[in-house]
Amino acid sequence: MYGYRCKKCGKLHHPARLVCDKCEGREFTEEILDGEGTLLTYTRVHNLPAGIDKPVLDFGIVQMREGVCVSGQLDIDGEIYTGMKVRATEGVVRVMNGVEHTGFIFVKA
Ligand SMILES: [Zn+2]
Known part of the structure; x- marks a missing residue:
């Protein structure tokens, strides 16, 4: 990142x-950027667009340790709360017409 x-x-x-x-x-x-940050806000999306093969998706905005804000999917089991420490990974966030699109996926730090 x-x-x-x-x-x-x-x-x-x-x-x-x-x-x-x-x-x-x-x-x-x-x-x-070192990829570490704090979850500022998040939402859970239940009605997902084509190309995302999940029943629900959590999406958040993270303030990175360096100060900038970055948005991305969340892959966190259990409780999600603002202020939690997360770490950015990169992965496939959507497949459209056979093409994989990558983006940031935040996991619990
Ligand atoms: Zn300037």
Whole structure:
């Protein structure tokens, strides 16, 4: 997982941006994020779109340790609660027309 730090003001972004929303800078350096974060909010989706072969899906927004927020699926057995520590993994989140789409899947840290 990468973050993108503005060379002009130092603000970290995720995902990548063309223009910094703080200073309008246009140059960024890539930084590896450690993948650890805190679950800010989540929802459980019962009526899933085609390509997701699960009865329900938990989806969350995570504040990474470096400060940026990242959204992704949750793969957590048991109770899910805001404030819990999670870790990002990457995996197949949907299959559309035979094509696997990957994304972030957060697991309990
Ligand atoms: Zn900036």
